[in-house]
Amino acid sequence: MLKGSGITKRFGGLVALSDVDFEVNRGEIVGLIGPNGSGKTTLFNVISGFYKPDGGEVSLLGERISGKPPHRIAAMGIGRTFQIVRPLMDLTLVENVAIAVLYGRMGISESTEAKDKAYEILRFTGLAAKAYSLPGQLVLEDRKRLEVARALGSRPEIILLDEVFAGLNRKEILGAIELTFRIRDEYRVTIFMIEHVMKAIMESCSRIMALHHGVKIADGKPEEVANHPEVIRAYLGADYAGN
Numbered sequence: 001m002l003k004g005s006g007i008t009k010r011f012g013g014l015v016a017l018s019d020v021d022f023e024v025n026r027g028e029i030v031g032l033i034g035p036n037g038s039g040k041t042t043l044f045n046v047i048s049g050f051y052k053p054d055g056g057e058v059s060l061l062g063e064r065i066s067g068k069p070p071h072r073i074a075a076m077g078i079g080r081t082f083q084i085v086r087p088l089m090d091l092t093l094v095e096n097v098a099i100a101v102l103y104g105r106m107g108i109s110e111s112t113e114a115k116d117k118a119y120e121i122l123r124f125t126g127l128a129a130k131a132y133s134l135p136g137q138l139v140l141e142d143r144k145r146l147e148v149a150r151a152l153g154s155r156p157e158i159i160l161l162d163e164v165f166a167g168l169n170r171k172e173i174l175g176a177i178e179l180t181f182r183i184r185d186e187y188r189v190t191i192f193m194i195e196h197v198m199k200a201i202m203e204s205c206s207r208i209m210a211l212h213h214g215v216k217i218a219d220g221k222p223e224e225v226a227n228h229p230e231v232i233r234a235y236l237g238a239d240y241a242g243n
Ligand SMILES: Nc1ncnc2c1ncn2[C@@H]1O[C@H](COP(=O)(O)OP(=O)(O)OP(=O)(O)O)[C@@H](O)[C@H]1O
Pocket: 011, 014, 016, 034, 035, 036, 037, 038, 039, 040, 041, 042, 043
């Protein structure tokens, strides 16, 4: 459903992505891994329209999306979360999610209806009890869940999750893995996720892609990619470089 071919992105002399091909099929949970600075977030920024690629193109359900502005791409069905969570701090959780619903793809334009829908999404993400709290009152796990709830509010076809497991403890990671499966199975949303927490990637993804210095070095089943010599070398190199 989401396809990229020959994606290249440069920042001055730095090639952040070099001729990257990828595909995410409907119903898949695909992981995107790679050492720090390998180009993962840049790829998400290209997909969601925050960066224009210097080469290649991205399409969603056969329609070209690269070159369109982020709000158009969101309206076509791509939701995303950000590594740095950024809710509207003066609004309650239910209001934060209701805004996503109002500006999203559900065709809801009435605020009471949007709040009802937002409450339902907060219940789905385990935040119903905090619906009337402010984001500043939340612990990290709940801030991450709120970020997911806001992304779901627009009713995307596919959601790009950027390190939603980072900083969580073991028990919270298990809860987040469970939520990932429920997003796919109950909301029928396809998932493409950047993740450093290997347990989360190995347990939830049906397929993993690995980037290194902007080049795709592996794409396949989790065990195959985790044991791929180039992937192991990339991570060891990153360790030696102190990353
Ligand atoms: N807006 C930008 N301007 C200049 N360089 C950038 C910009 N965004 C990213 N880069 C560079 O592009 C390269 C890839 O960065 P990117 O953030 O995509 O890596 P990443 O794999 O997401 O890393 P991390 O795991 O640390 O989040 C890095 O060298 C980074 O410094």
